[in-house]
Amino acid sequence: MSAQSDAYKAHFRIWRGDADGGGLEDFRVEVNDGEVVLDIIHRLQATQVPDLAVRWNCKAGKCGSCSAEINGRPKLMCMTRMSVFERDETVTVTPMRTFPVVRDLVTDVSFNYAKAREIPSFVPPPGLEPGEYRMRQEDVGRSQEFRKCIECFLCQDTCHVVRDHEENKSAFAGPRFLMRIAELDMHPLDAAPETGLDRKRTAQENHGLGHCNITKCCTEVCPEHIRITDNALIPLKERSVDRKYDPLVWLGSKIRRRNRTD
Numbered sequence: 629m630s631a632q633s634d635a636y637k638a639h640f641r642i643w644r645g646d647a648d649g650g651g652l653e654d655f656r657v658e659v660n661d662g663e664v665v666l667d668i669i670h671r672l673q674a675t676q677v678p679d680l681a682v683r684w685n686c687k688a689g690k691c692g693s694c695s696a697e698i699n700g701r702p703k704l705m706c707m708t709r710m711s712v713f714e715r716d717e718t719v720t721v722t723p724m725r726t727f728p729v730v731r732d733l734v735t736d737v738s739f740n741y742a743k744a745r746e747i748p749s750f751v752p753p754p755g756l757e758p759g760e761y762r763m764r765q766e767d768v769g770r771s772q773e774f775r776k777c778i779e780c781f782l783c784q785d786t787c788h789v790v791r792d793h794e795e796n797k798s799a800f801a802g803p804r805f806l807m808r809i810a811e812l813d814m815h816p817l818d819a820a821p822e823t824g825l826d827r828k829r830t831a832q833e834n835h836g837l838g839h840c841n842i843t844k845c846c847t848e849v850c851p852e853h854i855r856i857t858d859n860a861l862i863p864l865k866e867r868s869v870d871r872k873y874d875p876l877v878w879l880g881s882k883i884r885r886r887n888r889t890d
Protein backbone atom coordinates (compact mmCIF):
# COMPACT_ATOMS: atom_id res chain seq x y z
CA MET A 629 0.00 0.00 0.00
CA SER A 630 1.40 3.45 -0.88
CA ALA A 631 2.02 6.07 1.77
CA GLN A 632 -0.67 8.18 0.08
CA SER A 633 -3.39 5.62 0.93
CA ASP A 634 -2.52 5.44 4.68
CA ALA A 635 -4.92 6.83 7.24
CA TYR A 636 -3.98 10.25 8.56
CA LYS A 637 -5.32 12.85 10.98
CA ALA A 638 -6.94 15.88 9.37
CA HIS A 639 -7.61 19.24 10.94
CA PHE A 640 -11.32 20.08 10.76
CA ARG A 641 -12.84 23.40 11.79
CA ILE A 642 -16.60 23.17 12.19
CA TRP A 643 -19.21 25.79 12.98
CA ARG A 644 -21.24 24.84 16.03
CA GLY A 645 -24.15 26.76 17.47
CA ASP A 646 -27.76 27.65 16.85
CA ALA A 647 -29.99 30.59 15.97
CA ASP A 648 -28.69 32.48 19.02
CA GLY A 649 -25.07 32.31 17.87
CA GLY A 650 -22.07 30.05 17.78
CA GLY A 651 -18.52 29.77 16.48
CA LEU A 652 -15.86 27.59 14.89
CA GLU A 653 -14.46 24.62 16.81
CA ASP A 654 -11.30 22.68 15.93
CA PHE A 655 -10.94 18.91 15.76
CA ARG A 656 -8.29 16.37 14.76
CA VAL A 657 -9.98 13.43 13.10
CA GLU A 658 -8.92 10.30 11.26
CA VAL A 659 -9.27 10.14 7.48
CA ASN A 660 -9.07 6.92 5.46
CA ASP A 661 -8.46 6.35 1.81
CA GLY A 662 -11.45 7.13 -0.43
CA GLU A 663 -13.46 9.03 2.18
CA VAL A 664 -15.59 12.13 1.64
CA VAL A 665 -16.24 15.05 3.99
CA LEU A 666 -19.50 13.50 5.20
CA ASP A 667 -17.59 10.38 6.35
CA ILE A 668 -15.41 12.60 8.51
CA ILE A 669 -18.42 14.39 9.97
CA HIS A 670 -19.91 10.99 10.82
CA ARG A 671 -16.64 9.89 12.42
CA LEU A 672 -16.66 13.04 14.52
CA GLN A 673 -20.20 12.24 15.65
CA ALA A 674 -19.21 8.68 16.48
CA THR A 675 -16.01 9.50 18.37
CA GLN A 676 -15.95 13.08 19.67
CA VAL A 677 -19.14 15.14 19.28
CA PRO A 678 -22.21 12.89 19.42
CA ASP A 679 -24.56 15.85 19.35
CA LEU A 680 -23.12 17.42 16.18
CA ALA A 681 -26.15 18.20 13.99
CA VAL A 682 -25.93 17.40 10.29
CA ARG A 683 -28.59 16.64 7.67
CA TRP A 684 -28.04 13.85 5.17
CA ASN A 685 -29.87 10.93 3.60
CA CYS A 686 -28.43 9.21 0.53
CA LYS A 687 -24.65 9.73 0.69
CA ALA A 688 -24.79 9.46 -3.10
CA GLY A 689 -25.30 13.02 -4.30
CA LYS A 690 -28.97 12.47 -5.03
CA CYS A 691 -31.10 13.62 -2.09
CA GLY A 692 -29.74 17.16 -1.85
CA SER A 693 -29.70 17.09 1.97
CA CYS A 694 -26.03 17.43 2.91
CA SER A 695 -25.45 20.94 1.51
CA ALA A 696 -22.95 23.05 3.44
CA GLU A 697 -20.02 25.36 2.82
CA ILE A 698 -16.61 23.73 2.70
CA ASN A 699 -13.73 26.18 2.87
CA GLY A 700 -16.30 28.85 1.97
CA ARG A 701 -17.61 27.08 -1.15
CA PRO A 702 -21.19 25.74 -1.34
CA LYS A 703 -20.83 21.94 -1.71
CA LEU A 704 -22.45 18.59 -1.03
CA MET A 705 -20.53 17.03 1.85
CA CYS A 706 -21.10 13.53 0.46
CA MET A 707 -19.60 14.42 -2.91
CA THR A 708 -16.53 16.25 -1.68
CA ARG A 709 -13.61 13.83 -1.57
CA MET A 710 -10.98 14.28 1.12
CA SER A 711 -8.34 13.68 -1.56
CA VAL A 712 -8.97 17.18 -2.99
CA PHE A 713 -7.42 18.70 0.16
CA GLU A 714 -3.78 18.72 1.19
CA ARG A 715 -3.22 16.53 4.25
CA ASP A 716 -2.03 19.49 6.30
CA GLU A 717 -4.84 21.77 5.12
CA THR A 718 -7.55 22.89 7.54
CA VAL A 719 -10.97 21.86 6.24
CA THR A 720 -13.59 24.33 7.41
CA VAL A 721 -17.24 23.27 7.31
CA THR A 722 -19.96 25.84 7.95
CA PRO A 723 -23.74 25.84 7.39
CA MET A 724 -25.21 27.44 4.27
CA ARG A 725 -25.03 31.17 4.89
CA THR A 726 -28.17 32.26 3.06
CA PHE A 727 -30.58 30.33 5.29
CA PRO A 728 -31.20 30.59 9.04
CA VAL A 729 -29.26 28.13 11.18
CA VAL A 730 -31.25 25.54 13.08
CA ARG A 731 -28.23 23.94 14.73
CA ASP A 732 -24.59 23.31 13.77
CA LEU A 733 -24.57 22.41 10.06
CA VAL A 734 -28.35 22.25 9.68
CA THR A 735 -30.18 25.21 8.18
CA ASP A 736 -33.84 26.03 7.79
CA VAL A 737 -34.44 25.90 4.02
CA SER A 738 -38.18 26.56 4.17
CA PHE A 739 -37.65 29.78 2.15
CA ASN A 740 -37.21 27.50 -0.85
CA TYR A 741 -40.40 25.54 -0.26
CA ALA A 742 -42.34 28.78 0.10
CA LYS A 743 -40.94 29.99 -3.24
CA ALA A 744 -41.79 26.64 -4.88
CA ARG A 745 -45.40 26.98 -3.78
CA GLU A 746 -45.67 30.42 -5.41
CA ILE A 747 -45.08 29.02 -8.90
CA PRO A 748 -48.21 27.79 -10.68
CA SER A 749 -47.72 24.21 -11.83
CA PHE A 750 -47.96 22.81 -15.37
CA VAL A 751 -51.38 23.47 -16.94
CA PRO A 752 -52.48 20.36 -18.89
CA PRO A 753 -53.41 21.00 -22.52
CA PRO A 754 -57.20 21.00 -23.00
CA GLY A 755 -58.63 18.12 -25.00
CA LEU A 756 -55.65 15.79 -24.47
CA GLU A 757 -55.47 12.92 -22.03
CA PRO A 758 -52.19 11.88 -20.39
CA GLY A 759 -50.70 9.41 -22.87
CA GLU A 760 -51.80 11.53 -25.82
CA TYR A 761 -49.15 14.18 -25.23
CA ARG A 762 -46.64 14.43 -28.07
CA MET A 763 -43.45 16.51 -27.95
CA ARG A 764 -40.40 16.89 -30.13
CA GLN A 765 -37.32 15.19 -28.70
CA GLU A 766 -35.43 18.48 -28.48
CA ASP A 767 -38.21 19.94 -26.28
CA VAL A 768 -38.04 16.86 -24.05
CA GLY A 769 -34.26 17.17 -23.81
CA ARG A 770 -34.42 20.84 -22.86
CA SER A 771 -36.61 20.31 -19.81
CA GLN A 772 -34.87 17.04 -18.88
CA GLU A 773 -31.74 19.00 -18.05
CA PHE A 774 -33.68 21.08 -15.51
CA ARG A 775 -35.33 17.98 -14.07
CA LYS A 776 -31.98 16.65 -12.90
CA CYS A 777 -32.26 19.19 -10.05
CA ILE A 778 -31.90 17.47 -6.64
CA GLU A 779 -33.04 20.57 -4.72
CA CYS A 780 -29.85 20.89 -2.75
CA PHE A 781 -30.32 24.70 -2.81
CA LEU A 782 -26.61 25.34 -3.25
CA CYS A 783 -27.46 27.68 -6.15
CA GLN A 784 -29.89 29.54 -3.90
CA ASP A 785 -27.21 29.72 -1.21
CA THR A 786 -24.55 31.19 -3.48
CA CYS A 787 -26.69 33.76 -5.31
CA HIS A 788 -25.51 37.21 -4.26
CA VAL A 789 -29.02 38.66 -4.63
CA VAL A 790 -30.11 36.92 -1.42
CA ARG A 791 -26.82 35.87 0.21
CA ASP A 792 -26.35 38.57 2.88
CA HIS A 793 -29.46 40.38 1.58
CA GLU A 794 -32.38 39.19 3.65
CA GLU A 795 -34.35 42.21 2.38
CA ASN A 796 -34.37 40.79 -1.19
CA LYS A 797 -35.83 37.44 -0.25
CA SER A 798 -39.48 38.41 -0.51
CA ALA A 799 -39.03 39.71 -4.09
CA PHE A 800 -36.64 37.07 -5.48
CA ALA A 801 -37.35 33.40 -6.07
CA GLY A 802 -33.69 32.50 -6.71
CA PRO A 803 -32.09 30.56 -9.57
CA ARG A 804 -33.66 27.20 -8.78
CA PHE A 805 -37.19 28.57 -9.06
CA LEU A 806 -36.57 30.99 -11.92
CA MET A 807 -35.29 27.88 -13.69
CA ARG A 808 -38.58 26.14 -12.89
CA ILE A 809 -40.50 29.04 -14.44
CA ALA A 810 -38.23 28.89 -17.51
CA GLU A 811 -38.84 25.14 -17.80
CA LEU A 812 -42.61 25.60 -17.74
CA ASP A 813 -42.48 28.61 -20.04
CA MET A 814 -40.59 26.67 -22.71
CA HIS A 815 -42.81 23.58 -22.33
CA PRO A 816 -44.68 23.28 -25.64
CA LEU A 817 -47.74 21.68 -24.03
CA ASP A 818 -48.16 24.04 -21.08
CA ALA A 819 -51.57 25.66 -21.49
CA ALA A 820 -50.91 28.47 -19.00
CA PRO A 821 -51.11 31.20 -21.70
CA GLU A 822 -54.64 30.07 -22.60
CA THR A 823 -55.68 30.59 -18.99
CA GLY A 824 -54.25 34.13 -19.03
CA LEU A 825 -51.12 33.21 -17.07
CA ASP A 826 -48.04 34.87 -18.58
CA ARG A 827 -45.12 33.06 -16.94
CA LYS A 828 -42.57 35.52 -18.36
CA ARG A 829 -44.42 38.44 -16.85
CA THR A 830 -44.73 36.73 -13.45
CA ALA A 831 -40.98 35.95 -13.57
CA GLN A 832 -40.29 39.65 -13.93
CA GLU A 833 -43.00 41.09 -11.74
CA ASN A 834 -43.41 38.51 -8.96
CA HIS A 835 -40.21 36.48 -8.84
CA GLY A 836 -37.45 39.05 -9.37
CA LEU A 837 -35.93 37.93 -12.68
CA GLY A 838 -34.62 41.48 -13.15
CA HIS A 839 -32.42 41.13 -10.03
CA CYS A 840 -30.37 38.42 -11.73
CA ASN A 841 -27.32 39.87 -13.46
CA ILE A 842 -26.26 36.52 -14.98
CA THR A 843 -23.03 36.18 -13.02
CA LYS A 844 -23.32 32.38 -13.39
CA CYS A 845 -22.30 31.70 -9.77
CA CYS A 846 -25.36 29.45 -9.45
CA THR A 847 -24.23 27.36 -12.41
CA GLU A 848 -20.72 27.01 -10.96
CA VAL A 849 -21.93 25.37 -7.74
CA CYS A 850 -24.63 23.09 -9.18
CA PRO A 851 -23.64 19.47 -8.39
CA GLU A 852 -25.81 18.26 -11.28
CA HIS A 853 -23.95 20.55 -13.70
CA ILE A 854 -27.18 22.11 -14.87
CA ARG A 855 -26.41 25.18 -16.98
CA ILE A 856 -28.87 27.26 -14.99
CA THR A 857 -27.80 30.64 -16.33
CA ASP A 858 -27.13 29.81 -19.98
CA ASN A 859 -30.02 27.43 -20.55
CA ALA A 860 -32.75 28.77 -18.24
CA LEU A 861 -32.19 32.31 -16.94
CA ILE A 862 -30.73 33.99 -20.03
CA PRO A 863 -33.35 32.50 -22.41
CA LEU A 864 -36.10 33.53 -19.98
CA LYS A 865 -34.69 37.05 -19.84
CA GLU A 866 -34.42 37.19 -23.63
CA ARG A 867 -38.00 36.09 -24.12
CA SER A 868 -39.22 38.57 -21.46
CA VAL A 869 -37.33 41.43 -23.11
CA ASP A 870 -38.54 40.44 -26.57
CA ARG A 871 -42.06 40.62 -25.33
CA LYS A 872 -41.64 43.95 -23.60
CA TYR A 873 -39.60 45.84 -26.17
CA ASP A 874 -39.99 44.12 -29.53
CA PRO A 875 -42.44 46.35 -31.48
CA LEU A 876 -43.70 43.37 -33.52
CA VAL A 877 -44.41 41.34 -30.42
CA TRP A 878 -46.13 44.39 -28.91
CA LEU A 879 -48.22 44.96 -32.08
CA GLY A 880 -49.12 41.26 -32.29
CA SER A 881 -50.35 41.21 -28.72
CA LYS A 882 -52.42 44.37 -29.34
CA ILE A 883 -54.06 42.82 -32.42
CA ARG A 884 -54.72 39.56 -30.58
CA ARG A 885 -56.27 41.49 -27.70
CA ARG A 886 -58.47 43.52 -30.08
CA ASN A 887 -59.59 40.36 -31.90
CA ARG A 888 -60.56 38.80 -28.60
CA THR A 889 -62.75 41.79 -27.73
CA ASP A 890 -64.39 42.09 -31.23
Ligand code: SF4
Nearest residue numbers: 787840842843844846
Ligand atom coordinates in the same frame (compact mmCIF):
# COMPACT_ATOMS: atom_id res chain seq x y z
S1 SF4 B 1 -26.73 34.16 -12.45
FE1 SF4 B 1 -28.46 35.24 -11.51
S2 SF4 B 1 -29.50 33.71 -10.27
FE2 SF4 B 1 -27.44 32.89 -10.77
S3 SF4 B 1 -26.18 33.47 -9.01
FE3 SF4 B 1 -25.97 35.10 -10.56
S4 SF4 B 1 -27.52 36.63 -10.01
FE4 SF4 B 1 -28.04 34.73 -8.91
Ligand code: SF4
Nearest residue numbers: 777778780781783850
Ligand atom coordinates in the same frame (compact mmCIF):
# COMPACT_ATOMS: atom_id res chain seq x y z
S1 SF4 C 1 -30.29 23.70 -9.76
FE1 SF4 C 1 -28.45 22.55 -9.11
S2 SF4 C 1 -27.66 23.74 -7.37
FE2 SF4 C 1 -29.73 24.44 -7.70
S3 SF4 C 1 -31.00 23.23 -6.32
FE3 SF4 C 1 -30.97 22.15 -8.30
S4 SF4 C 1 -29.29 20.71 -8.19
FE4 SF4 C 1 -28.99 22.16 -6.50
Ligand code: FES
Nearest residue numbers: 686687692694706
Ligand atom coordinates in the same frame (compact mmCIF):
# COMPACT_ATOMS: atom_id res chain seq x y z
S1 FES D 1 -26.47 12.86 1.51
FE1 FES D 1 -27.79 12.95 -0.25
S2 FES D 1 -26.85 14.45 -1.51
FE2 FES D 1 -25.43 14.19 0.11
